[in-house]
């Protein structure tokens with residue numbers, strides 16, 4: 001006890017000496033707060049796609065996106081904050097900036113690399129998203145910046161204490177499925193092996209840089225989003241029903257995650273992970289909205305057509321017509337496939353300190369306590 005308390009004290013003094021040039025936050029008598037590095041898709045994209053050559057399909061930097069909390073659009077595909085924004089708040093960190101907005105010194109509490117439309121495979125929406133491999137390249141650039149700023153020893157400590165958050169995979173399945181909804185164009189098991197293989201390779205690469213604490217989201221039930229229901233009707237499915245085949249693929253991936261992650265833990269000393277069941281939390285709210293304080297779960301707040309499932313929110317994409325709901329807090333979905341801030345807040349709270357039925361084996365709070 002005494003030893004570790006002293007260590008924290010020394011650590012904080014070292015960081016105090018750096019404070020004027022390097023404002024790493026310290027809690028009284030403790031070390032610096034663990035940083036948060038965020039990877040993945042639109043569930044976590046805080047504006048990276050504002051800076052790349054893409055299509056408006058994968059952007060959201062116009063009103064009414066951002067209206068609830070930021071009062072102006074940021075690129076987040078939501079009316080307000082995303083799960084990672086709430087987690088930063090719970091962890092006493094400032095908002096984690098998009099990679100393209102870190103400037104010369106805003107990367108010491110973590111960086112967000114996520115890109116809407118991206119997946120684990122480079123082929124997924126290739127050319128118009130930042131795939132996970134490229135997100136890793138961006139992370140490696142940040143590691144260089146950290147080493148230059150803090151020196152190798154302190155940057156190593158920062159990388160080891162940091163938390164690495166991932167929401168990735170659903171676009172790998174949605175992309176080929178939506179292009180060919182009649183028949184998934186690959187053998188499913190093999191395809192899933194390939195997606196998972198690429199995903200775990202990224203985790204290993206971060207481990208090799210010093211990363212130890214990984215938080216992985218299961219895939220959201222895209223087939224039951226307003227967009228999924230609308231698309232299902234378009235391709236001749238029963239009106240209002242979910243795209244079962246897509247949901248099945250996403251579930252298959254999610255079900256394979258625990259074994260894959262356990263293998264990594266067995267093979268790599270100190271590799272630590274926890275799995276967040278976003279699929280379950282989303283599904284609970286879609287199936288039983290009133291139990292969670294919502295009253296609309298199959299229709300989006302913003303969009304047009306059946307279930308407002310046509311992705312037209314803000315009128316800047318292909319379809320220009322859109323309607324915006326009066327009270328966004330009534331809704332689970334803000335647009336055709338993305339949760340509202342209210343839903344994100346509930347998810348983040350459960351990710352932070354929920355019970356093992358949704359976050360296991362560790363809650364995220366324990367990852368932020370050194």
Ligand SMILES: *[C@@H]1O[C@H](CO)[C@@H](O)[C@H](O)[C@H]1NC(C)=O
Pocket residue numbers: 053
């Ligand atoms: C973006 O794409 C356009 C059209 O394809 C091209 O002219 C432009 O150079 C690209 N910009 C970047 C930054 O890649």
Ligand SMILES: *[C@@H]1O[C@H](CO)[C@@H](O)[C@H](O)[C@H]1NC(C)=O
Pocket residue numbers: 027090091092368369
């Ligand atoms: C955040 O700050 C509050 C108030 O100082 C403190 O009670 C809490 O333990 C801190 N949380 C973390 C994760 O450091």
Ligand SMILES: *[C@@H]1O[C@H](CO)[C@@H](O)[C@H](O)[C@H]1NC(C)=O
Pocket residue numbers: 121122123193194195196197198201
């Ligand atoms: C990663 O994906 C590529 C296709 O983009 C595939 O050829 C390769 O085998 C995959 N790697 C692993 C380890 O599964």
Ligand SMILES: *[C@@H]1O[C@H](CO)[C@@H](O)[C@H](O)[C@H]1NC(C)=O
Pocket residue numbers: 295296330
């Ligand atoms: C949500 O429920 C409230 C209270 O029952 C009701 O006044 C409101 O009209 C409902 N909103 C929608 C969009 O159904």
Ligand SMILES: *[C@@H]1O[C@H](CO)[C@@H](O)[C@H](O)[C@H]1NC(C)=O
Pocket residue numbers: 293327328329330
């Ligand atoms: C919006 O809905 C929430 C939850 O149903 C309710 O508490 C709030 O009063 C509503 N706000 C408005 C402006 O109707």
Ligand SMILES: *[C@@H]1O[C@H](CO)[C@@H](O)[C@H](O)[C@H]1NC(C)=O
Pocket residue numbers: 353354355
């Ligand atoms: C998580 O924290 C919230 C807010 O502090 C609290 O209301 C809730 O009971 C906690 N949940 C658990 C499972 O401890």
Ligand SMILES: *[C@@H]1O[C@H](CO)[C@@H](O)[C@H](O)[C@H]1NC(C)=O
Pocket residue numbers: 270271272273362366367
């Ligand atoms: C993983 O992290 C948790 C929470 O911080 C900790 O209790 C546990 O001992 C760690 N496990 C490993 C294998 O490092």
